[in-house]
Amino acid sequence: MALGTAESAVAARTRIRAGRHAGPTSGLAPGFAQANLVVLAADEALDFLRFCVRNPRSCPLLEVTDIGSPHPVALAADADLRTDLPRYRVFRDGELVDEPTDVTRYWREDLVGFLLGCSFTFEWALAAAGLPLAHQAQGVNVPMYLTSRRCVPAGPFAGPLVVSMRPFAPEDIPRAAAVAARFPAMHGAPVHIGDPAALGIADLSAPDFGDPVRIGPGEVPVFWACGVTPQAVALESRPGLAIFHAPGHMFITDRAHVEFDCQEQAL
Template sequence: MTALSAAAERLRIRSGAYAGQTAGLARGHVQANLAILPADWAGDFLRFCQANPKPCPLLAVSEVGDPALPTLGTGIDIRTDVPRYRVYRDGVLTEEPTDIRDLWQGDFVSFLIGCSFSFEEALLADGVPVRHIAMNRNVPMYETNIDCVPAGRFAGKMVVSMRPMAPRDAIRAIQITSRFPSVHGAPVHFGDPAAIGIRDITKPEHGEAVPVEPGEVPVFWACGVTPQVAIRTARPPIAITHSPGTMLITDLLNTHLSVL
């Protein structure tokens, strides 16, 4: 965990001084997944998020062509304030820059989606261990066989993040995260990874693997990397997302997201 404020962390990222994962940065502040699309694709993507609130809980949508997000923080520039981006062209990942000012288009719309890093703070505060934070790793993320609800040109399978836990901690984690629907809410699965199409728990498609110790159960939450699967399927001419684990740090407080 760092002692820097959300604004200070964004400035550090904007300057190029930091391009790593953001778990544990600016403690207490909401972090957000990102998807940027041309305006003529934005309506379909908005409906996709509305149809799939577990993996795609919307926190904010920008004005067309505007890189600012005033409802999420003062002075945010979405072109520079994410540590690392992914650029998709016709559904194919082509590059992972740390700044997208030279790629910005006047018709771009930014979608900011809730991130499970927010509920991790509540887990830790309640004494529930979070292994990837303890190991200073990016959370492991897996592409599953769970279908998202299609909307317009967007469809695809759900991506999930995994945290191994003792059964008693898993029960408590379900209770705690159910209070945070705007950052994925309660898990979508726990137990046998094969039941949701995960062949090898040691080989996540995104992030870094963490060990599942004897007596522990893997617990899976819907993940904001899901839009990247939908973008690969829809194949817009250009789309820009965050690189998994490297989020926008907002001025919002995690405590304000709890519904109870």
């Protein structure tokens, strides 16, 4: 279902581009999908694309720009990936060198932008289904963990699966899994339910990224493949230049969450 208008998404990107919003994008342009950004040089693009195709749960591909173009024609044709995210992280040879609000000065004619699915969409669907999220209720970032599960490698790109964790009451888990599964381009169904040790996670209270979340009595941890995976993997290969969105500072698309519901695909 294509919406006739994406005014709030355009408005949010316009504010960001003008430097009037430099914070996280959570809550901006409600109803519109957001995306993870990875920018690499064209000579690494084929291997990175191959990596994403082989690891669709953690790296669901939404868009790949033309070489040198910062315009994501399918997700938001008038957007500019150099200016329309509130904050970026720039790495040279795997080392963080800058966290600017604009990467125009880093852009080159050989760069390719990749936009990957983001958990905000299935979180929106979970909330809409009456399944509240503990980290939101507690006002913290979702906890994320490096796991002992390896991604399928491709060329220089290899590394561990990173997961996010949301606790649910056992009786809510089948529905939570079924709702998230309708969004395969946004990480889809959980990758594991119940046992952190099975993923090589020693201590749920010490996430590798994000914040710890309190797990209520009787609640069970549910793990999803996480969009931090492609960042971790891209950096492990120490590319000459790599640009990502800063954590939580995502790209806002013109596509409604519901457009990524595979049960609501456009006719």
